[in-house]
Amino acid sequence: MRGPLAWLSLFLVGALIGILLVGQLRSQNRPQELTSLTAQELSALIETQSARNRELRAGLSEARDRLREYTLADARGSGAREVTEEDLARIAAFAGLLPVEGQGVTVAIDGALDAIAVNDLVNELRNAGAEAIAVDDVRITARSVAVQGARNMEVDGEEIGRAFTIRAIGSPEGLMSTLQRPGGIISQLEQFVDATITLTPVGPALGVAGAPEIMRLPATRLELQPEVARRVP
Amino acid sequence: MEARLRGDGRGTRAGPLSLALALVVIGFVGVVQWDSSAAREEFTTSAQQALARQVLALEREQAALREQIAEAEADVRREQDESEGSQAALEELNGRLEAARVAAGLTEVRGPGLIVEIADSKRVVPAGDNPANYIVLVDDLRDIVTALWASGAEAITINGERLVASSSIYGVGSSVLVNTAFLQPPFRIEAIARGETHDRFLAHPAFLGRAARRIDAYGLEFATAPDDELELPAFLGATRLRWAVPSGEAS
Numbered sequence: 001m002r003g004p005l006a007w008l009s010l011f012l013v014g015a016l017i018g019i020l021l022v023g024q025l026r027s028q029n030r031p032q033e034l035t036s037l038t039a040q041e042l043s044a045l046i047e048t049q050s051a052r053n054r055e056l057r058a059g060l061s062e063a064r065d066r067l068r069e070y071t072l073a074d075a076r077g078s079g080a081r082e083v084t085e086e087d088l089a090r091i092a093a094f095a096g097l098l099p100v101e102g103q104g105v106t107v108a109i110d111g112a113l114d115a116i117a118v119n120d121l122v123n124e125l126r127n128a129g130a131e132a133i134a135v136d137d138v139r140i141t142a143r144s145v146a147v148q149g150a151r152n153m154e155v156d157g158e159e160i161g162r163a164f165t166i167r168a169i170g171s172p173e174g175l176m177s178t179l180q181r182p183g184g185i186i187s188q189l190e191q192f193v194d195a196t197i198t199l200t201p202v203g204p205a206l207g208v209a210g211a212p213e214i215m216r217l218p219a220t221r222l223e224l225q226p227e228v229a230r231r232v233p
Numbered sequence: 234m235e236a237r238l239r240g241d242g243r244g245t246r247a248g249p250l251s252l253a254l255a256l257v258v259i260g261f262v263g264v265v266q267w268d269s270s271a272a273r274e275e276f277t278t279s280a281q282q283a284l285a286r287q288v289l290a291l292e293r294e295q296a297a298l299r300e301q302i303a304e305a306e307a308d309v310r311r312e313q314d315e316s317e318g319s320q321a322a323l324e325e326l327n328g329r330l331e332a333a334r335v336a337a338g339l340t341e342v343r344g345p346g347l348i349v350e351i352a353d354s355k356r357v358v359p360a361g362d363n364p365a366n367y368i369v370l371v372d373d374l375r376d377i378v379t380a381l382w383a384s385g386a387e388a389i390t391i392n393g394e395r396l397v398a399s400s401s402i403y404g405v406g407s408s409v410l411v412n413t414a415f416l417q418p419p420f421r422i423e424a425i426a427r428g429e430t431h432d433r434f435l436a437h438p439a440f441l442g443r444a445a446r447r448i449d450a451y452g453l454e455f456a457t458a459p460d461d462e463l464e465l466p467a468f469l470g471a472t473r474l475r476w477a478v479p480s481g482e483a484s
Contacts, residue, residue, distance in 0.1 A: 034285040034288055034289065037281075037285070037406055037407075037408070038281075038406065039280055039281050039284060040406075041405060041406030041407075041408070042281060042284035042285060042287075042288060043284060044405050044406065045288055045405045045406070045408065045410075045415065046284060046287050046288055046291065048403070048405055048410055049288060049291040049292070049295070049410075049413075049415065050291060052295070052410070052412070052413035053291055053294055053295055053298065053413070055413065055470060055471045056295060056298040056299065056302065056413055056469075056470055056471065057298060058471045058473065059298075059302050059469075059470050059471030059472065059473070060298055060301050060302050060305060062471060062472070062473040063302055063305035063306050063308075063309055064305050066309050067305060067308050067309050067312060070309065070312035070313070071312070074312075080312065080313060080323070081322065081323060081326060084313055084323070084326050084327065084330055085326065087309075087313075087330060088326065088329055088330045088333055089479045090472065090473060090474065090479070091330065091333040091334055091337050091339065091472060092333045092336075092337075092479065093474055093477060093478075093479040094337055094397075094398060094399070094472045094474060095333060095336045095337035095338075095397075095398055096398055097333060097336060097337075098479045098480075098481070099479070099480050099481045100474070100477035100478060100479055100480060101477070101478055101480045102476045102477045102478055103476060104476065115379075115439070116376075116442075116443070119375065119379055120375070123375065123401050123402060123403070124401075126399055126400065126401040127401035127403045130399075131399070131474045131475070131476050131477040132474070132477040140398070141398050142337075142338055142382075142396055142397045142398045142400065143382045143386070143387075144382070145378075145379045145382045145383050145439070146379075147379070147383045147438070147439055148438060169476050169477040170476050170477075171476060216480060217477075224336035224337075225332060225335065225336055226335065226336075226342065226344070226387040226388065226425070227387065227427070228344045228345055228346075228387060228425060228426065228427055229335075229342040229343070229344040229387045229388050229425040229465075230342060230343050230344055231331070231335050231340045231341070231342055231343075232340070232341040232342060232343050232464060
């Protein structure tokens with residue numbers, strides 16, 4: 001009787017150990033709960049969330065402004081055509097369907113940058129608030145990605161050479177500081193990639209002699225109307 | 234007989250000994266578990282809890298803002314539809330506006346496509362190995378999205394966040410921000426696309442180069458499936474350009 005009892009006890013004890021070990025391992029797994037993020041990570045998260053909430057508030061105020069404009073147009077009896085045209089231009093520019101111009105930064109690259117690095121740069125520029133981006137003369141849309149082609153890197157099917165320029169319209173100061181921050185994308189690329197990367201702010205009164213004051217980005221050449229996706233009425 | 238007795242004798246001594254050893258191990262593991270929980274609790278009591286509360290408050294504010302934006306956008310569209318003027322001209326203009334909205338990702342869309350799911354590995358991290366290898370990294374999501382767009386996707390969401398021209402996929406520590414949303418694994422990426430996109434995606438170098446290797450090497454949970462009818466929400470957020478001015482006609 002002692003034999004089976006001892007084995008049973010050992011089995012139960014083993015199971016208990018297993019449960020405790022799993023608990024211990026799980027508690028050391030990914031910090032999914034906010035309280036398990038470090039203070040530094042939480043601070044970074046707050047900063048980012050606050051910035052995004054500011055964007056959302058701007059989006060809300062923008063939608064309410066348009067609503068007011070429609071209401072005013074109705075009251076004046078002038079019709080909504082003008083307001084709708086402005087709305088169309090805004091959305092088309094946002095999507096990359098219209099050329100746009102403005103201040104921002106240029107990132108001139110000469111060297112062995114691969115498609116992943118170019119996508120990371122574009123992602124960083126978007127995160128820093130760039131409103132329109134072009135790689136050489138290819139306007140970046142939601143669908144645009146850099147991939148390694150048969151011979152060279154390609155963006156939207158257009159070959160990109162070893163030397164190329166990324167242009168981004170947005171706050172020159174904001175974009176420059178994000179790209180140049182210690183440990184940021186440019187310092188990482190300079191450390192690991194054999195390439196020369198030159199950042200230039202574009203805008204009036206930036207104190208850069210001979211620097212252009214404005215840049216113009218083309219519209220996308222891609223057809224952005226979906227073939228299989230249908231609008232939900 | 235002697236052997237049996239000897240054997241019994243060994244069993245008699247070995248049983249309590251094994252149990253004692255096992256109880257020591259339980260005690261050790263239990264104490265470690267309790268201790269680490271207590272340490273974590275203590276660590277998260279003051280400044281971190283205040284920061285975490287701030288994040289939660291920001292998330293609640295975000296949810297409310299998104300709801301208000303959705304309502305305001307619906308009101309704007311109703312105004313557009315009901316506005317007076319030359320009916321034919323307005324219909325043509327509203328048609329162009331609607332097409333631009335669809336192209337920009339500002340409308341809910343429906344269609345066939347595929348679902349990709351990726352989550353942290355369930356493997357026990359071997360001693361000396363980097364635990365970060367066993368969780369989904371922001372690079373994995375970027376590679377998957379790159380491969381999907383390059384394979385012909387027409388619309389993509391990550392955990393319900395629609396990707397548009399201004400969308401970034403950004404890592405904050407081990408967490409991921411897409412648009413304005415703080416996302417947690419498992420990550421569900423839905424893409425509306427033609428039928429062949431599923432196979433193209435799985436064979437695309439942007440996926441095979443890094444993400445697929447990490448999935449294999451570290452056992453990240455991963456699954457894909459085609460779907461006949463997906464419904465992806467519209468992007469909710471700011472679309473007004475403050476720095477970029479539209480110039481000229483679309484090419």
